Amino acid sequence: MEKFELIATTLFGLEEVLANELKELGATDIELLNRAVKFKGDQTLLYKSNLHLRTALKVLKPFAQFMVHGDNDLYKKIKKINWDQYLSVEGTLAIEATVSSDYFKHSQFVALRCKDAIVDQFRDKYEKRPSIDLENPDLRLNIYIRDRICSLSLDSSSTSLGKRGYRQAQSLAPMSEVLAAGIIALSGWDKKCNVYDPMCGSGTFSIEAALIASNIAPGRFRTFGFERWKDFDASLWSSIKEEAEAQIMTPECKIYGSDLDEQAVDISQSNAINAKVDHLIEFRPMDFLKSETHFNDGIVFLNPPYGERLKEKEEIIPFYKEIGTQLKHHYEGCEAWIISSNIQALKFIGLRPSRKIRLFNGPLDCKLHKYELFRGKKGYQEKADDSN
Numbered sequence: 001m002e003k004f005e006l007i008a009t010t011l012f013g014l015e016e017v018l019a020n021e022l023k024e025l026g027a028t029d030i031e032l033l034n035r036a037v038k039f040k041g042d043q044t045l046l047y048k049s050n051l052h053l054r055t056a057l058k059v060l061k062p063f064a065q066f067m068v069h070g071d072n073d074l075y076k077k078i079k080k081i082n083w084d085q086y087l088s089v090e091g092t093l094a095i096e097a098t099v100s101s102d103y104f105k106h107s108q109f110v111a112l113r114c115k116d117a118i119v120d121q122f123r124d125k126y127e128k129r130p131s132i133d134l135e136n137p138d139l140r141l142n143i144y145i146r147d148r149i150c151s152l153s154l155d156s157s158s159t160s161l162g163k164r165g166y167r168q169a170q171s172l173a174p175m176s177e178v179l180a181a182g183i184i185a186l187s188g189w190d191k192k193c194n195v196y197d198p199m200c201g202s203g204t205f206s207i208e209a210a211l212i213a214s215n216i217a218p219g220r221f222r223t224f225g226f227e228r229w230k231d232f233d234a235s236l237w238s239s240i241k242e243e244a245e246a247q248i249m250t251p252e253c254k255i256y257g258s259d260l261d262e263q264a265v266d267i268s269q270s271n272a273i274n275a276k277v278d279h280l281i282e283f284r285p286m287d288f289l290k291s292e293t294h295f296n297d298g299i300v301f302l303n304p305p306y307g308e309r310l311k312e313k314e315e316i317i318p319f320y321k322e323i324g325t326q327l328k329h330h331y332e333g334c335e336a337w338i339i340s341s342n343i344q345a346l347k348f349i350g351l352r353p354s355r356k357i358r359l360f361n362g363p364l365d366c367k368l369h370k371y372e373l374f375r376g377k378k379g380y381q382e383k384a385d386d387s388n
C-alpha cells in the first residue's frame with residue numbers, strides 16, 4: 001500500500017506519549033513537532049490511528065503546500081486544485097483555518113476565501129455548489145498558514161478524537177479524555193495495579209483507565225471523517241474494526257471512582273455504561289477528605305478543583321493541605337498523580353513530588369505532580385514543595 005505523510009495533533013506535553021502510541025501502531029519516520037507528531041503510514045495506518053490513538057486530537061492528511069502572497073493569490077491557488085477528487089457537488093464542507101503569519105491575520109477570513117474558491121470552482125463546472133456544514137460535513141478541510149506557506153490537509157478525524165462518544169453527560173469542569181489518557185500514559189501505569197479516581201467528576205480518569213486496561217479502542221463508539229471520503233475502503237475499515245474487537249481483554253486491575261457530589265457519581269456511572277465498562281468500575285459518593293478507606297497499593301489520579309471559582313478561592317490552600325494529609329494517612333504504598341493549575345496550592349500538599357510535568361487543561365497552564373507514598377527508612381518525603 002502507498003505510504004504518505006500524516007500529522008497527528010495533540011495537547012502540549014503529550015507529544016512523546018503520542019509518538020510512542022504511533023510507534024506501536026507501526027508508524028515510520030516519526031518526528032515530534034509542537035503539539036503534533038509527523039509520521040508516515042498507509043491507508044491502514046490512517047484508519048488505525050483514528051481508531052486506536054488515545055492521545056491524539058486529530059489525524060490530518062496533508063495534500064498540498066504552496067507559497068501565498070495575499071488573499072487573492074490564496075483564492076487563485078485554492079481554486080486551481082481539482083476539488084472533485086475530494087468532494088462531490090452534492091456534498092457538504094467545513095473549513096478550519098489557523099494562521100501564524102504577519103501577512104494573514106484573521107483565520108476566519110482565510111477560511112472564507114478558501115470556501116469561496118472551492119464553491120466557485122464547483123459553480124463554474126456544474127452551476128451548483130456544495131453546501132457548508134460545520135458540525136457534520138462530508139469533508140473537513142484544515143488550512144494552516146505559517147508566514148507565507150499555506151498547507152492544506154484533509155481532516156480524517158473530523159470531530160476531535162477527544163470526543164470519544166461515551167461522555168454524553170458531564171459534571172462541572174470535566175477533563176478532556178485526551179488529557180486523562182495522556183496523564184495515565186505519562187504515569188507509566190502497568191494496567192495491572194489498581195486505580196483510584198477520588199474526585200471523579202464525570203468519571204474521565206476511571207473510564208479511560210478501564211478502556212486502556214481492557215484494550216478497548218477509544219474510537220469504538222464513534223465515526224470518523226475518512227468514512228465519508230471518496231476513496232473510503234469499507235472492507236478495509238471493517239477488518240480493522242473486527243481486529244480491534246478481537247483484541248479486547250478482561251483487565252487484571254480494579255478501578256474505583258468517587259466524588260463528593262452524588263450527581264457527579266451518577267453521571268460517571270452513566271458515562272461508564274455508554275463506554276461499556278461500567279462492570280469494571282466501582283463508583284460511589286464519598287468525601288475524599290473524610291473517608292477512612294485505606295487504599296494501600298495502586299495508583300491515585302487526582303484532578304481536584306483549582307480554586308478558579310470565587311467561592312473556592314479562600315478555602316483552596318487548606319483544601320490542598322488536607323488532600324496531602326489524607327494521602328499520607330490512608331494511601332501508604334500508593335503512587336499519586338495530581339494535576340492542578342494552582343501551583344501555589346500544590347505546594348501545600350506537603351509532600352515532595354518526585355516528578356513535575358507541565359500540561360495544559362484547556363487554557364489553564366497546569367503542573368502534574370507525582371508523589372510516591374512509600375514509607376522509607378526516613379519516613380515520607382514530607383518537606384513542603386517550595387519549587388515550581
Ligand SMILES: C[S@@+](CC[C@H](N)C(=O)[O-])C[C@H]1O[C@@H](n2cnc3c(N)ncnc32)[C@H](O)[C@@H]1O
Nearest residue numbers: 174175199200201202204259260261287288303
Ligand atoms: C475538576 S473536577 C474533576 C473533573 C473530572 N476529572 C472529570 O473529568 O470530570 C473536581 C471534582 O472534585 C470533586 N470534589 C471536590 N471536593 C471533593 C471532596 N472533598 N471529595 C471528593 N470529591 C470532591 C468535585 O465535586 C468535582 O467533581
